[in-house]
Amino acid sequence: MTIRAVVFDFGGVLFDWSPHHLYRQLIPDAERRQWFLDNVCTQAWNTLQDAGRPLAEATRSLVAEFPQHAQLIEAYYGRWPEMLKGPLEEGVALLEELHQAQVPLFGLTNWSQETFPYAWEHYPFLRRFRDIVVSGQERQIKPDAEIFHTALARIRVHLPDIAPDELAFIDDHQPNIVAATALGWEAIHHVEVGGTRRRLGELGVV
Template sequence: MPHTIIFDIGNVLISWDPRRLYNKHFATPAEADWFVTNITHLDWNEEQDRGRPVAEATDLLVAKHPEWETEIRMYYDRWTEHFDGAIDGTVNILKELSDSGDYRLLALTNWSAELFPWALENFDFLQRFEHITVSGEVKMKKPNPDIYEHIRENYELGDFSGCIFIDDSVRNCAAAEALGLEAIRFENPAQLRQALSERSIL
């Protein structure tokens, strides 16, 4: 029987997309998408998630693409404009699980240690978790196996039997499953509720 549920945060509980910021700056969504895909891309962003300081990351990228300095510096100068609030349907699921008292609730998020305090200050439902493992704090990130092993050891999760992992990333779910952690790839709150219902959790 499931006893522990591990949530991702970004795009599971809190809606995040840097295109929201760049859509305000560029003339077309296509230009914003190109910039996010090719300049401030996921690999660059995830190094901050693994602990690289935001200022260092910004300067490195400006040195590589000086013609885009204004847009690159905008990424963190206006970082909160990446967000569109809580994903209410998933927050409701989290609250139901918390109110039931039947499950350990943990979170595992790729997030800069410098920036995560903003989330804690602005989304009180995060207090529902027993603990939140922030990649930038532990200097590890999904989908690398070490961060899953970290939570296994720190929260005495054994062989992960009875644990459910919820994440919107295909590769993060695949990495979890390779280590024996049952994963639900999040698409939307209704789909997640159905998946949990099928497992007799909701």
């Protein structure tokens, strides 16, 4: 088996994104903040926007459900850039190393189509990718198999005869690793860059 391309997830691999970066400012008490993010602006709610639901609709519906938290809910997307602390330097360094080695690079990210343009505008290293599949644009989302099929089809525009087992897929979320592996991709569970680099070395990529 030869790995012919590497596919990167973004959050937790290349970007330090967390609602806590914003809500530490808005809810200083850690216990209250965690309750709010576990019960109001939840990850499950955010995932619906990553799957394509408009941000305004999502905000409106949640404010109707929790009117006492209206200002905090509206801040989630109103101040969304403050959740994106910035790049994870070691992950970006790995990306740059692969780019310098002329390894074809692709992105596969769960991300709202309305917030992704901010990242594209502010982080030039995203230009290293030949193509990026953004869940919100496709209205598909990891770990569903459908978005992996979409990504493979888009990769084949550049590498027409590539097989799933010739792709190394780097993601920090275990369910996505399970899904990719089931489809024949060589999936690497990203915990820290050293471990990911070692696995890429074992695969003959770096």
